[in-house]
Structures are given as C-alpha cells and as structure tokens.
Amino acid sequence: MASQFAILAIVALVALPSVALATQWTVGDDNGWTIYYNYTDWAKDKVFRVGDSLLFNYQVGNHNVFKVNMTDFQACNIPPAYEALATGHDVIPLTAPGVKWYICGIG
C-alpha cells in the first residue's frame, strides 16, 4: 500500500569496498529509527563502506529492524517477527558491498 509505505521507516544504501577506518553510522542521527523521517535524505550524502556498521536506535517495542532484499523492500513486505532485530540499539555490520535495504515492521 502506497500510504503505508510512506510512513514506514525504511532505508536503502550502497556499501562500497572497505578502507582502514571503520565508521559506525547512527541511522537518522539524533532522530534515530522512527517514522516520518526521510532516510533516503539521511543516506544520500554518506559514503558507506564494508566494515562500517549501522546503529538503529529506537524505543523497544515502538520499532524494530529487518534486513530485507529489494523485492521485499519495494513491496513493503514485513518478514516474520522472529527475524526482527528488536534491542532498541541494533548494530548491523556492512559485511559485503552492494545495496542494502532495511525496514521497520512496527508503526
């Protein structure tokens, strides 16, 4: 559903080959992982590299994080709940180059 898609927390980014210095990116910076925030805009000027990691900050229970493929990202398919990361401070390492998609399954 298009309307649902618009308010979901979603981010897609491209990971490039690694360099010596790894960065941990806080997704959304101080806004964290939430709704009504444009993560495309957040990601667009950043250079993500293999070896970097993403930190998803949010209130436990309000949001969660799924790593998904492009098909599920575009269709807004939420994977089964047991695949969710849900600690409120989820760190996901970028282990391979390429485009990555993340999606929230709550709110």
Ligand SMILES: *[C@@H]1O[C@H](CO)[C@@H](O)[C@H](O)[C@H]1NC(C)=O
């Ligand atoms: C989000 O940001 C991107 C990149 O700046 C922009 O192209 C897009 O229109 C924005 N989306 C919304 C819903 O504002």
Ligand SMILES: *[C@@H]1O[C@H](CO)[C@@H](O)[C@H](O)[C@H]1NC(C)=O
């Ligand atoms: C995307 O992931 C879904 C769920 O894991 C899977 O069923 C589907 O085959 C995958 N699609 C591609 C193109 O990898």
Ligand SMILES: [Cu+2]
């Ligand atoms: Cu959410």
